[in-house]
Structures are given as C-alpha cells and as structure tokens.
Amino acid sequence: MKVLLIGSGGREHALAWKIAQSPHLRGLLCVPGNAGTGVYGKNVPFPLTDIGALVDLAEREGIDLLVVGPDNPLADGIVDRFLAAGIPAFGPTAAAARIESSKAFAKEIMAAAGVPTAASHVFTNPADAEAFVFASGRSWVVKADGLALGKGVIVPETIGETIDAIHHLAATPAGSHLLLEERLFGREVSVMALCDGQRLLPLPSARDYKRFGEGDTGPNTGGMGVMAPVDDVPPALLDQIVQQCLQPVVNELAAREIPFRGVLYGGLILTDAGPKVLEFNARFGDPEAQAILPLLEGDFLEVLYDCAVGGLNPEKLRRRRGYAVCVVLCAEGYPGKPRKGDQISGVEAIDDDQVIIFHAGTTLGGRGLCTNGGRVLGVTGVGTTLARARKRAYEYAERIKFDGKYYRTDIGAE
Incomplete structure (x- = not known):
C-alpha cells in the first residue's frame, strides 16, 4: 500500500513512524513533511492549498490511501477531492470536519444528539x-x-x-x-476514537498541557506536552464517555448523511455532574498523538485503511500496558515569533528504545539539524508506570541542546 501523508508537525512524524511499522506499506510520501518524516518516506515540498495538484500527484504515484494530519486541509475539502478521484482517505469530508471548523455547528450537533456540554x-x-x-x-x-x-x-x-x-x-x-x-470546572481530558462512519475504536485517554508556563500559567499554545493514559479515566468512565459523548455525534452525523471517517477527538471536562464536552476536533491532537501512538500495538496502517473504507475492526489494535509522556521542546520566542536556524545536538545520541524523538519544527541542511518553528521536538518516554515514563522523557529532553530551548518541567506531574 502506498500512502500520502499530509502535514509537517510532530503529529505527522508520529503518524509516519507508526505507519512505517506496517508490513503492508510499499511507500510513503509526506507533504511537506519534516526532518523526522523523511526517515520513513519521501518528503515532497508541495503547497497544501493546491488540492488539485495533490490529487494529480497521488494519481501519478499510485497512492492507495490519503492520511490527513492537520485541520485546515480537512476544512478545505481535501478528502472530498480525493474521494471524487477514487482514492480512499483517512479523514472526514469538509461537511463532517465542521464538527471542528465551526464550534456553532458542533453545538448544534451536540444539542440534537443529547451530548452533555456547556450552555x-x-x-x-x-x-x-x-x-x-x-x-x-x-x-x-x-x-x-x-x-x-x-x-x-x-x-x-x-x-x-x-x-x-x-x-x-x-x-x-x-x-x-x-x-x-458558561465556564465549567473540573479536570480536562482528551478522548480520541478511530471512526469508520458508524463504529468507534476509543484510544487511550490523554491530558495535554496547553499553557506556556509552569503550573498552567501564561498564554495558550499549540501544546507543551501530554501524558497518556489518564488515571482518572478508568475503563468504566471511558466507556461512558464513548457512549454519551462520542457515539451520539457519529450517529447524528450519519443520520444527516455526513458519515464521519477519521479521528473524532473529544476535549472533555470531568465535572461533578459527569463528563461534558468542551469541543470536538476532527483529527489527531498534536502533541497527543506523540503519546498515544506509542501505546498502540497492531497494524495501524491496516486499521486506518479499514476506517477509510467503512470496515473498522476494533480487534486489530491493542493497547500496550503502561504510560507515555511527551515533553515539547520550544524555540526562543515561542509562542510569539519563534527564532529559527539554531543548531540542534543530542538527538542522534538517543540510545533507549523506550524513548522516541518526534520532529516538529526542524529542518535538515548543510548545517545539520536546525530549529525551524516554535515547537521544535517532542520527547516521548514510555514506561510501565507514569513516573518511569516521565523520568525517561525528561532525561532525554535535558540531553538535547539548542540555543533558547525551553520546556515545561511539570508535564505528567499528576
């Protein structure tokens, strides 16, 4: 199977890393990709806004599956164009992706489906x-x-x-x-599920850390780190979230002839009255994917394809026991105007198979590996306990060096 992966961040590196483990993979094109995705496939510096040219590229290359990472191409209808060309796509159509691209539409769907949420x-x-x-x-x-x-x-x-x-x-x-x-109070969690238009396969719960500073202070960012799974979401509560918050949305969209195929991401808050939805996303979270994907076992690519064609079999993926913690390393100036071009060292010295370095804002050139964005790298540690996963992530986060490096030291400090 030949795959076209859309995106250039840490999420896309994590997807490329996981897809490359499949024995069914014959080739991987990453548009535009980054220094990490290039290890598993060919990076193609192509503008994501030219969807027609991307379809032409896919047809020339004999692509069997499109996998979309970021939200904007979904909202712009990239999946619609690929489906019209007869190419299966993992990701929702523009109509289904409105669950993320329009918060007003999401509220309308939740009201119709009876999903608990804020007024x-x-x-x-x-x-x-x-x-x-x-x-x-x-x-x-x-x-x-x-x-x-x-x-x-x-x-x-x-x-x-x-x-x-x-x-x-x-x-x-x-x-x-x-x-x-209305403002709700409680601990926030993220629950993502793979969807084929009808069926759901929930993934391990996660908790991301959005604010820039220690103790959840400072401005919001794209995400400073994440832990998975979350102990305050035991199996019974995860099942409740799926049945009360996620499945009704999939059912409502299907009833409107807008089948949702891809990742339905529920951002929730655990209130005294039970879990309530804060928002929905229509794709893998970033950096949530960098902690969740290392906890999955099975042929990930095969499951993505099954979702795309409407034939999800939840038995094909299993959850690995243990925890994962991803710590995001940021460039000087983030989240405002990050500095680019600082040389990065230490990545090549990673010698622990329970640690994965996911590239986000990086570039590889004549000066070696350099920063090329605000969130530069995601350092993911895996362990049988949360403490071991955190220890590994922070040990290697410290080993990686570049001028202006910043990261929070309280990711996963539950």
Whole structure:
C-alpha cells in the first residue's frame, strides 16, 4: 500500500513512524513533511492549498490511501477531492470536519444528539456579544467559531477580561462568529476514537498541557506536552464517555448523511455532574498523538485503511500496558515569533528504545539539524508506570541542546 501523508508537525512524524511499522506499506510520501518524516518516506515540498495538484500527484504515484494530519486541509475539502478521484482517505469530508471548523455547528450537533456540554450563545456581531455580557453581569468563556491553530479559546476571570477577549478574537480570521459559553470546572481530558462512519475504536485517554508556563500559567499554545493514559479515566468512565459523548455525534452525523471517517477527538471536562464536552476536533491532537501512538500495538496502517473504507475492526489494535509522556521542546520566542536556524545536538545520541524523538519544527541542511518553528521536538518516554515514563522523557529532553530551548518541567506531574 502506498500512502500520502499530509502535514509537517510532530503529529505527522508520529503518524509516519507508526505507519512505517506496517508490513503492508510499499511507500510513503509526506507533504511537506519534516526532518523526522523523511526517515520513513519521501518528503515532497508541495503547497497544501493546491488540492488539485495533490490529487494529480497521488494519481501519478499510485497512492492507495490519503492520511490527513492537520485541520485546515480537512476544512478545505481535501478528502472530498480525493474521494471524487477514487482514492480512499483517512479523514472526514469538509461537511463532517465542521464538527471542528465551526464550534456553532458542533453545538448544534451536540444539542440534537443529547451530548452533555456547556450552555452557549452565538453572536455574529461583537457589540451584541458585549451587550450580552454586561446584561448577564458575569464573565464568559469566549470562543472563535472557526479554526485558530489551537488559540481560539480564552477563559476570562472578569467581565472586563471577557470584553477584551471578545475584541481580540473578533479581530482574528476565525472570529467572524463568536461563542460565549458558561465556564465549567473540573479536570480536562482528551478522548480520541478511530471512526469508520458508524463504529468507534476509543484510544487511550490523554491530558495535554496547553499553557506556556509552569503550573498552567501564561498564554495558550499549540501544546507543551501530554501524558497518556489518564488515571482518572478508568475503563468504566471511558466507556461512558464513548457512549454519551462520542457515539451520539457519529450517529447524528450519519443520520444527516455526513458519515464521519477519521479521528473524532473529544476535549472533555470531568465535572461533578459527569463528563461534558468542551469541543470536538476532527483529527489527531498534536502533541497527543506523540503519546498515544506509542501505546498502540497492531497494524495501524491496516486499521486506518479499514476506517477509510467503512470496515473498522476494533480487534486489530491493542493497547500496550503502561504510560507515555511527551515533553515539547520550544524555540526562543515561542509562542510569539519563534527564532529559527539554531543548531540542534543530542538527538542522534538517543540510545533507549523506550524513548522516541518526534520532529516538529526542524529542518535538515548543510548545517545539520536546525530549529525551524516554535515547537521544535517532542520527547516521548514510555514506561510501565507514569513516573518511569516521565523520568525517561525528561532525561532525554535535558540531553538535547539548542540555543533558547525551553520546556515545561511539570508535564505528567499528576
């Protein structure tokens, strides 16, 4: 089977690493890829916005399966175009991907499906949103309706901060519509499931760390690290989440003739009244994938293909016992304007088969391996206990060197 993998981050390196373990793989093209994906296949520096040219490339190369990592190509309809060309795709169509690309649509689906979630109000005019806040006399969580690279949600503490958040998000491309949502309290978890349009295969739960600073302080980022699984999501609760929060969404979309095939990602909060959905994503999380994929055993590529053609068999994947912790190493200036071009050393010295280094913002050239983005590397440690997984991740995070390197030291410190 020849695979075309879309994306260039740590998630895509993790997908390439896992796909390459399949005996069915005959070839892997990564568009555009990074220094890590190039180890398992051929990187093709191609613009993701030219979907027609990507279809032509796939047809020339005899691609058997498209695997889409990031959200924007999904929202732009890349899967629709490949399906029209007769090429199976792991990832939802643009209509199904609206579960992520439009938070208002996601709320509509959840209401129709009876999924527990926070009460919310949608506004097309920032002035109307402001008036609502002042009339309510309290703060609200403010969300941009569209895709915002993981930075479209602000959790204010006061009315003034809520107004500031409305102004900030309304000025972004994703903020033409705004949601004001009641704030829920509890511990957050992520639950992802592979979907074939009807059936679900839940993956190990995860907890990601979005804020830049220690103790969940500072600005939101694309993700500073993640641990999996989460001990406060035992099997019974995971089953409850699937049955009450994920499966009803898949059923509702199927009833609307919008089958969801790919990864349905539920961002949840464990409240005193039970789990409630904060948001849905339509793809693997980043860096969640870098902790979850090392915990899976079985032919991952075969399962992705089965999902794409509507024939998921949950027995083909098994969960490895133990834990994984991924620590993200960031460049100087992240999450604002990260510095690029700093030389990286220490990656080649990794000598532990329970540690995987996933490339994100890297490039390989005449000066060797260098930084090329804000989140540079993800260091994943695996262990029979959470403590052992953390120890391995942090030991090797320290060994890797580049100027301006920053990482949080409390990932997985439950």
